[in-house]
Amino acid sequence: MDILASLRRILALIRKEILAVLKDARTRNVLLIQPVLQLLLFGYAATLDVNNIPYAALDRDHSIASTALLAKLDGSGLFHRIANLTQASQMKPLIDNQEVLIAIQIGPDFQRQLSAGQQAAVQVIADGRNSNTAGAALDDVGAAVDSFNTDWRYDHGLPQPAVQVKLRAWYSPNLETRWNMIPALIGNITLMSTLMLAALSVAREREEGTFDQLLVTPFRPVEIMVGKAIPAMIIGTVQATSALLVAQLWFRIPFAGSYVTLYVGLILFLLAAVGIGLFVSSIAATMQQAMLYAASFSLVFALLSGLATPISSMPEVLQDFTLINPLRYAIDLVHRVYLEGAGIGLLVPDLWPMAIIATVTLTAAAWMFSNRIE
Amino acid sequence: MTDHPPPPFRAKAARVGALIRKESLQVVRDPSSVAIGVVLPLMLILLFGYALSLDVKHVPIAVVLEDPSSQAREIAASFQLSSYFETRVTRSMAEAETLMRSDKIEGIVRVPADFARRKAQGDASVQVLVNGIDGNTARIVEAYAEAAVAQTGARLDAEGQANGVAGGQAVIESQLWFNSANNSRYFLVPGLIVLVITLIGAFMTSMVVAREWERGTFEALFVTPVRTDEILLGKTVPYLLLGMVGLLLCMGAAKFLFDVPIRGSIPILMGVSMLYLLVSVAIGLLISSSLKSQFLSSQVTMLVTFMPALMLSGFLYDLRSVPFAIQLISYAVPAHYFIRLLQTLFLVGDVWSVIWPNAAILAGIAIVLLAFARRATSKSLG
Numbered sequence: 001m002d003i004l005a006s007l008r009r010i011l012a013l014i015r016k017e018i019l020a021v022l023k024d025a026r027t028r029n030v031l032l033i034q035p036v037l038q039l040l041l042f043g044y045a046a047t048l049d050v051n052n053i054p055y056a057a058l059d060r061d062h063s064i065a066s067t068a069l070l071a072k073l074d075g076s077g078l079f080h081r082i083a084n085l086t087q088a089s090q091m092k093p094l095i096d097n098q099e100v101l102i103a104i105q106i107g108p109d110f111q112r113q114l115s116a117g118q119q120a121a122v123q124v125i126a127d128g129r130n131s132n133t134a135g136a137a138l139d140d141v142g143a144a145v146d147s148f149n150t151d152w153r154y155d156h157g158l159p160q161p162a163v164q165v166k167l168r169a170w171y172s173p174n175l176e177t178r179w180n181m182i183p184a185l186i187g188n189i190t191l192m193s194t195l196m197l198a199a200l201s202v203a204r205e206r207e208e209g210t211f212d213q214l215l216v217t218p219f220r221p222v223e224i225m226v227g228k229a230i231p232a233m234i235i236g237t238v239q240a241t242s243a244l245l246v247a248q249l250w251f252r253i254p255f256a257g258s259y260v261t262l263y264v265g266l267i268l269f270l271l272a273a274v275g276i277g278l279f280v281s282s283i284a285a286t287m288q289q290a291m292l293y294a295a296s297f298s299l300v301f302a303l304l305s306g307l308a309t310p311i312s313s314m315p316e317v318l319q320d321f322t323l324i325n326p327l328r329y330a331i332d333l334v335h336r337v338y339l340e341g342a343g344i345g346l347l348v349p350d351l352w353p354m355a356i357i358a359t360v361t362l363t364a365a366a367w368m369f370s371n372r373i374e
Numbered sequence: 375m376t377d378h379p380p381p382p383f384r385a386k387a388a389r390v391g392a393l394i395r396k397e398s399l400q401v402v403r404d405p406s407s408v409a410i411g412v413v414l415p416l417m418l419i420l421l422f423g424y425a426l427s428l429d430v431k432h433v434p435i436a437v438v439l440e441d442p443s444s445q446a447r448e449i450a451a452s453f454q455l456s457s458y459f460e461t462r463v464t465r466s467m468a469e470a471e472t473l474m475r476s477d478k479i480e481g482i483v484r485v486p487a488d489f490a491r492r493k494a495q496g497d498a499s500v501q502v503l504v505n506g507i508d509g510n511t512a513r514i515v516e517a518y519a520e521a522a523v524a525q526t527g528a529r530l531d532a533e534g535q536a537n538g539v540a541g542g543q544a545v546i547e548s549q550l551w552f553n554s555a556n557n558s559r560y561f562l563v564p565g566l567i568v569l570v571i572t573l574i575g576a577f578m579t580s581m582v583v584a585r586e587w588e589r590g591t592f593e594a595l596f597v598t599p600v601r602t603d604e605i606l607l608g609k610t611v612p613y614l615l616l617g618m619v620g621l622l623l624c625m626g627a628a629k630f631l632f633d634v635p636i637r638g639s640i641p642i643l644m645g646v647s648m649l650y651l652l653v654s655v656a657i658g659l660l661i662s663s664s665l666k667s668q669f670l671s672s673q674v675t676m677l678v679t680f681m682p683a684l685m686l687s688g689f690l691y692d693l694r695s696v697p698f699a700i701q702l703i704s705y706a707v708p709a710h711y712f713i714r715l716l717q718t719l720f721l722v723g724d725v726w727s728v729i730w731p732n733a734a735i736l737a738g739i740a741i742v743l744l745a746f747a748r749r750a751t752s753k754s755l756g
């Protein structure tokens with residue numbers, strides 16, 4: 001019973017690997033607590049929504065209109081007026097010291113111009129040190145001014161603009177960044193540890209000299225590889241599950257799809273991650289190298305996954321590179337199963353690239369192992 | 375006789391010098407150290423400079439033209455001509471919805487069948503549907519779509535009824551200070567420096583020292599006449615130097631590749647970077663000396679230095695908008711103070727009211743952490 005004996009050997013190796021990783025209480029804690037901690041912290045931190053904008057107002061008009069406009073800002077709940085200024089020169093120190101994000105200046109003719117049917121300018125100065133935040137704050141000012149204009153036209157019997165835009169967002173009705181971010185983090189967090197675990201499993205034995213001992217046992221290279229791959233995948237699955245629980249139970253993001261579909265996708269993704277990890281492991285000479293390569297890979301994969309910045313804005317060459325990034329497919333897959341409830345049929349474009357990445361890296365790693373052994 | 379022992383200071387300097395020399399040689403000779411000290415920063419510089427852009431371009435959308443009138447077609451044309459969108463025109467909503475479900479498009483602009491008729495009555499509307507999963511892109515699509523529709527609508531109005539007096543309205547004249555061209559590199563590059571210094575300072579130090587603990591070579595140092603603070607000095611100096619190399623690479627790239635201005639003075643920039651580097655090295659020493667394991671050190675260092683530098687420093691996300699508890703945690707992240715210093719020194723200038731408090735906090739953190747690191751590495755085998 002050759003296959004049975006082989007299976008028994010693999011099982012023994014899996015058992016030994018899991019024990020080796022989990023016997024140390026500190027490692028166990030790091031592996032289990034880290035995904036939950038990361039998800040909690042970054043789930044709250046990673047928001048591109050800007051909802052607390054300190055600002056300074058310089059109202060030179062002191063009219064009904066200018067007061068109404070400032071009241072619109074204050075009433076939106078997004079803006080907090082820190083200072084009422086009397087001179088333009090007071091704006092610079094407030095912005096330089098980052099006490100305000102935005103300074104608003106209303107000219108002395110504001111109401112007169114509006115009543116005369118002219119355009120009345122509102123000057124808005126934003127702190128561009130983080131131009132992303134500043135842009136979002138300017139959008140919020142724009143929305144408040146639009147709302148002021150609508151009220152003004154209504155109160156003065158003027159016609160509303162001829163064409164209006166009615167917006168509806170699918171899948172995430174309030175356009176919350178968190179709904180986008182947290183499911184994506186499930187893939188991100190799992191990738192880091194799985195890749196690292198797989199990369200270290202062989203490198204550690206090599207550095208401690210036990211790899212040579214493994215080679216004189218009846219294990220075949222493929223069996224060693226399977227025995228190293230499965231424990232990392234099991235730990236990855238546990239991590240993904242705990243992250244999934246946090247997303248649903250703590251952040252209360254509704255799960256729209258099927259768990260079977262999600263786990264099929266996740267297992268393919270973990271297979272690809274482990275494949276890359278084992279390949280890294282097969283080319284690294286020491287644990288330190290394995291760890292560095294693994295960290296670099298996860299860093300590049302994370303930055304080029306489309307989570308931080310949209311893939312369609314990247315240069316062509318890097319867009320092509322993202323095609324071999326398993327995280328790109330995993331994030332897309334988790335998003336679509338989790339938020340859209342997509343079935344397995346719609347996910348084929350995400351599944352087959354991960355399958356190919358897994359096949360190629362695992363084959364390469366197996367080849368490297370047997371060639372180093374010979 | 376003349377065989378005096380050398381003066382204590384000279385002996386100390388010689389021991390520290392030898393340690394620094396050994397450590398530096400080790401850094402230079404190990405390909406993986408070169409990888410993290412030089413290759414990784416270069417890779418990050420290129421990625422941040424060329425790959426990462428928050429500007430939205432060529433977003434695939436569908437325009438559903440249910441109204442074949444010329445006015446409706448003008449709305450469609452305004453999307454087709456824009457470089458923000460990759461527009462395809464469909465006749466039916468069902469077709470567009472299928473495209474959206476299969477993720478071929480990010481949004482739908484629907485011009486309803488009664489558009490021209492209702493336009494004449496003055497209450498026409500255009501429906502915009504976006505895929506809300508990527509909230510950021512969705513919001514940008516929304517803003518662009520509104521602007522495009524408003525402009526076309528205004529033009530149609532102007533052509534249609536030249537006599538119609540437009541009502542008075544407030545318009546925004548916005549200025550983006552310190553980054554008037556709204557170039558996202560201006561805030562990505564200071565963030566990049568934080569990440570590179572964190573990687574070199576904390577990640578590399580913690581791995582190297584953890585390896586020495588794992589292999590027992592750290593304990594071997596204890597039987598030599600070298601004292602604890604000398605060991606620390608010997609470990610710190612090479613990584614400080616390597617970190618400065620990374621910093622210079624980034625500053626060179628900022629100035630010559632990405633045209634990001636350096637409006638503050640360079641000595642101050644270098645000085646505060648040294649402070650942050652010292653903080654990073656101290657964290658690396660502290661973690662590796664308390665955990666004494668390479669795998670654990672690398673995971674914990676990533677968790678407490680690199681990820682917070684990316685997510686909780688105010689580099690990408692606005693800290694004013696996060697919940698209060700997270701804001702409190704962000705005050706414990708050294709990168710928080712460093713990013714403020716860098717953003718100000720790069721884009722604004724030498725604003726002393728920003729420099730003094732933040733630099734003082736960094737210095738305080740460095741002193742406390744080094745003291746802890748000294749205790750953790752003290753010559754005991756406990």
